[in-house]
Amino acid sequence: MVMKKSSAYYVNNGSSVYCTFLDALKAFDRVEYSKLFRLLLKRQLPAVILRMLYNLYVSHVTRVDWNGVRLSVLSVFNGVK
Numbered sequence: 456m457v458m459k460k461s462s463a464y465y466v467n468n469g470s471s472v473y474c475t476f477l478d479a480l481k482a483f484d485r486v487e488y489s490k491l492f493r494l495l496l497k498r499q500l501p502a503v504i505l506r507m508l509y510n511l512y513v514s515h516v517t518r519v520d521w522n523g524v525r526l527s528v529l530s531v532f533n534g535v536k
Contacts, residue, residue, distance in 0.1 A: 488512055 462472040495505055515531040 458474065462474070465472050492505060492509060495508070496502075516528045517531055518528050519526045
């Protein structure tokens with residue numbers, strides 16, 4: 456709806472509208488995290504940093520605030536961390 460209204464505004468005012476989309480799913484969601492962490496371990500990343508990164512990836516949560524309303528915590532299972 457936002458794209459439709461925005462493009463209609465510019466077209467009605469005599470401008471051209473161009474749009475580009477990025478499929479980030481294929482770019483970022485296909486990382487094998489176990490392979491990534493093995494590689495970091497092989498490159499002698501300190502264990503404390505490796506554990507911290509692993510914890511961030513495994514227990515990633517988010518919370519949405521919208522117009523003063525705070526939703527409960529949601530777990531994030533995929534996507535760019």
